[in-house]
Amino acid sequence: MKPLNGIAVATATIVLIGLIPGVLLFSDGHFFRNTILYFFTLFFLLGWFVLVKKSPTITNSNPHLQLEPLEDEIDDGTFVPPDNDDFIKTIPKTDSANHVFRKLCGGNIISQVDDNSTGKIVVAGSKLRNGPTTAITFDKSDVVNRFREFPSGSIVKLLGSGGMADVYLIWNHRLEVYRAVKVLKPDQPEAVLKRFETEIRIFAKLDHPNIVKCFSVGDWHGLPYLEMEYLDGVSFEDILSKCKFINPEQALITGILICRALHYAHLQTINIYGTTYKGIIHRDLKPANIMLSRNGRIRLTDFGIARPEKVSLHTKNTGNIVGTLPYLAPEQLNGNKPNLQVDIYALGATIYELIAGKRAFNQGNSGVLFTQKLAGNYTPLHKVAHVDKSISDIIDKSLALNLSVRYASAKAFGDALEHVLRQRFPGASHLSITGLVRRYWGKAHPLVSSS
Incomplete structure (x- = not known):
């Protein structure tokens, strides 16, 4: 049961202070006593409590609106930790992922074949710009495991992809929290890179309950990233x-x-x-x-x-x-x-x-x-x-x-x-x-x- 409005409690107290002593002290005296008056006093007092309970605006013309759940009503930001099977198992088909894959394979990739039957990735490419084409075989699980490792955690999945950036969900093992990371796509023009630098400087200085929080910035295989609060x-x-x-x-x-x-x-x-x-x-x-x-x-x-x-x-x-x-x-x-x-x-x-x-x-x-x-x-x-x-x-x-x-x-x-x-x-x-x-x-x- 919610506590009664302060004004209603004060009003009830004043009425009872006057009502109870009057009944006890003067009921047998020579003073005029009107029983009906007491009855109507109690009746209107009861009505007051009912109105206050149904409409708090009677005593508060501008009550606070609770438009969001209270902190003790939610499990805010605390999610179930991922199992080993929850982490990313394939390299996403995004520009940033392709860039990192090329870095991990150590060359200018011309083509690749993902052989699921053998668990191998065969890459055709050359480390030299005009050199001969070579074929190198990589263990698929090893490449994915290395791709999964992010500077501040491990990649769980791709959250989305936009015109200039890809967003990944990572699990920070040390802090035991999820984070969303926005990774710029490769080969961005200078204007976009400068705009990103401005974004991270502005974003990091904003701290409001209705604005997503910024935590850190960094570099992932040459791609700038912004680490943010993850909202499920x-x-x-x-x-x-x-x-x-x-x-x-x-x-x-x-x-x-x-x-x-x-x-x-x-x-x-x-x-x-x-x-x-x-x-x-x-x-x-x-x-x-x-x-x-x-x-x-x-x-x-x-x-x-x-x-x-x-x-x-x-x-x-x-x-x-x-x-x-x-x-x-x-x-x-x-x-x-x-x-x-x-x-x-x-x-x-x-x-x-x-x-x-x-x-x-x-x-x-x-x-x-x-x-x-x-x-x-x-x-x-x-x-x-x-x-x-x-x-x-x-x-x-x-x-x-x-x-x-x-x-x-x-x-x-x-x-x-x-x-x-x-x-x-x-x-x-x-x-x-x-x-x-x-x-x-x-x-x-x-x-x-x-x-």
């Missing part, structure tokens, strides 16, 4: 792919938590490359970069193109638009220097998509997309989804072309989302996100699946 979960892009859309309450909670992460990042003062900057813009906020873990945690990730607000790092004179088009603010398409409000626009477009199950601005044709964005031409949320207009109005404000109309800060946006959440869903809590977890995963299954 999926992105909201994955959730949309399977569930098509989520309900407004879940979308509002997600938006509020990401607003908290953005508000924190936007206020940070950090030192990178020997210079102090204030305000970090994410610049690539979208469903693919918001994670939901199986224990109901929501976190923002991928600060790959993040930068300080007052300076343009690695984006000058490139002639390219950096970011993901459907979520870019119109001012970014015009080539204007982005400010913190571009993240608000991107989050508004993301919440729209989570509720509607489709983007506010589709990317079917880039020319049409540009025109629609620059004109602010999209269908209001309440006309494409079963949602109250008050929620739709908030999204409209976040997507406003005029920066003086758009929310000026992530906190203002988050406050608006929280206000409408309280109005439309008075009992909102982290249990709503738990429902989304169950909807996506269904029955519980092992935290770490074998490769």
Whole structure:
């Protein structure tokens, strides 16, 4: 049973202090005693307790919203250690894995044959650029075992692959924890390498419960990597792919938590490359970069193109638009220097998509997309989804072309989302996100699946 509200307890105490002595001391005296008065006092006191229990807002106009599970309600980050059979058994077909395989085989590989019947890998190649072709046979298990060994642990499996990097799950034997490592693909242009250096410097300085944590950086056979917190979960892009859309309450909670992460990042003062900057813009906020873990945690990730607000790092004179088009603010398409409000626009477009199950601005044709964005031409949320207009109005404000109309800060946006959440869903809590977890995963299954 939850403890009674402090104000209710105080009220009850005052009433009883006056009621009980009055009955005991004056019941046999010559003072006027009205039994009905005592009855109604007790009746209304009982009614007060019932109302407080059902609606705490009677005594607290702004109660704290518990949108995430408490620490003692979850086993946060502690997963079942892998068995020997759980570690990676084959070399993935990724650019980074192929690069490491070539390094392990010690030559310029022309071709390879993976013979499963003999457990051997036959490699045809040459160590000299113009030298004769030679064939070398390697023990397959030996090559895989050497590939598996990462500087800070052992590779369990490939988590995913993007345009510039591959992400692996590793097990750190010494710390006995899982980590996700983002490994840059080989032969990246200088601009990408510099951007990666900026990412790790920014990422390492952010410490917020709704932002994925960065732990270390290093080099794996000549490939730079970033070691991060591993979330046993999926992105909201994955959730949309399977569930098509989520309900407004879940979308509002997600938006509020990401607003908290953005508000924190936007206020940070950090030192990178020997210079102090204030305000970090994410610049690539979208469903693919918001994670939901199986224990109901929501976190923002991928600060790959993040930068300080007052300076343009690695984006000058490139002639390219950096970011993901459907979520870019119109001012970014015009080539204007982005400010913190571009993240608000991107989050508004993301919440729209989570509720509607489709983007506010589709990317079917880039020319049409540009025109629609620059004109602010999209269908209001309440006309494409079963949602109250008050929620739709908030999204409209976040997507406003005029920066003086758009929310000026992530906190203002988050406050608006929280206000409408309280109005439309008075009992909102982290249990709503738990429902989304169950909807996506269904029955519980092992935290770490074998490769």
